[in-house]
Amino acid sequence: MQNKGIKSVGVILRPSTPELKDNFFQLKDTFSSYGIDVYIESISGGMIDVMGMNFKLLCKQCDALVTLGGDGTLISTVRRSFNYDIPIFGVYAGNLGFLADVSMDELDEFVKNLAIGNYRIDERSVLEATFIKNKEEIKVHAFNDIVFTRPSISNMIHVETLVDNQAFNTYHGDGVIVSTPTGSTAYNLSAGGPVLFPLTKVFTLTPICPHSLTQRPVVLPGEFSIEMKTSASKALIIVDGQDMHEFNQGDSIHIKLSDNFAKLIHRNEFNYFQVLKEKLGWGE
Numbered sequence: 001m002q003n004k005g006i007k008s009v010g011v012i013l014r015p016s017t018p019e020l021k022d023n024f025f026q027l028k029d030t031f032s033s034y035g036i037d038v039y040i041e042s043i044s045g046g047m048i049d050v051m052g053m054n055f056k057l058l059c060k061q062c063d064a065l066v067t068l069g070g071d072g073t074l075i076s077t078v079r080r081s082f083n084y085d086i087p088i089f090g091v092y093a094g095n096l097g098f099l100a101d102v103s104m105d106e107l108d109e110f111v112k113n114l115a116i117g118n119y120r121i122d123e124r125s126v127l128e129a130t131f132i133k134n135k136e137e138i139k140v141h142a143f144n145d146i147v148f149t150r151p152s153i154s155n156m157i158h159v160e161t162l163v164d165n166q167a168f169n170t171y172h173g174d175g176v177i178v179s180t181p182t183g184s185t186a187y188n189l190s191a192g193g194p195v196l197f198p199l200t201k202v203f204t205l206t207p208i209c210p211h212s213l214t215q216r217p218v219v220l221p222g223e224f225s226i227e228m229k230t231s232a233s234k235a236l237i238i239v240d241g242q243d244m245h246e247f248n249q250g251d252s253i254h255i256k257l258s259d260n261f262a263k264l265i266h267r268n269e270f271n272y273f274q275v276l277k278e279k280l281g282w283g284e
Helices: 018-032 042-047 055-061 071-084 104-115 272-280
Strands: 008-013 037-040 064-069 088-092 100-102 120-133 136-142 145-149 157-163 166-173 175-179 202-208 218-221 225-230 234-239 243-248 252-266
Touching: 008 018, 008 042, 008 055, 008 071, 018 037, 018 064, 018 104, 037 042, 055 071, 064 071, 071 088, 071 100, 071 136, 071 252, 088 100, 088 252, 100 104, 120 145, 120 202, 120 234, 120 243, 136 243, 145 157, 145 252, 157 175, 166 175, 166 202, 175 225
Parallel strands: 008 037, 008 064, 064 088
Antiparallel strands: 120 136, 120 252, 145 175, 145 234, 157 166, 157 225, 175 202, 202 218, 225 252, 234 243
């Protein structure tokens, strides 16, 4: 089915990078030349002395969001906009990313195709986590991963894990990474976890420096849910490497794949395996 042509976009810049001002105006001129309205998020606008729009209003008013920076900027934007069901694409200012895959040099051709609906939208799985802290629920979403880890380097942590309410494993070591397919090439990969095709509906449990060599990464179907808790007095939950939550003995966290998806815009000819080869240096 043909996608609709993009008529308006909201732009989010990498934080604390005012030198992106010239890139923003170049990006704005490119979109405007194809009849696409450009708005900028208020915080990003303030960074480069441009009047901006409230982020929630931006999500409601625009057809798509554009991040200018790198993968971290795109990940943060996915999480902030997740409840608005708006597609996103990333323009990289620096090196090619796994997620931000359009360069400024490629932007004109890309925008020309956006204007006529010649693009594709990939739906990527997102983790939904619910913390139970002092009988109160806190819900968060993660595009890459949720890390359950120790608060200091001096002690191991014991992470008790249940799958669909059945006792599964107790991990002894530095912690556990729960990763989406998109996040499989991030911390999960560094910890020895598998690389997953980003459109699959699964997630991984990967131990971090386990005390026993029998503790290995596990890939679970997307319809499963897990619960994690610890006997330690304190632990940390880190969401996408960006948000941190303190976890106390007696607390628990329930993690599953969200019923909704993050939507990433790509060129029709975008090839994930080509990006993987380039980023990881495979075949050299």
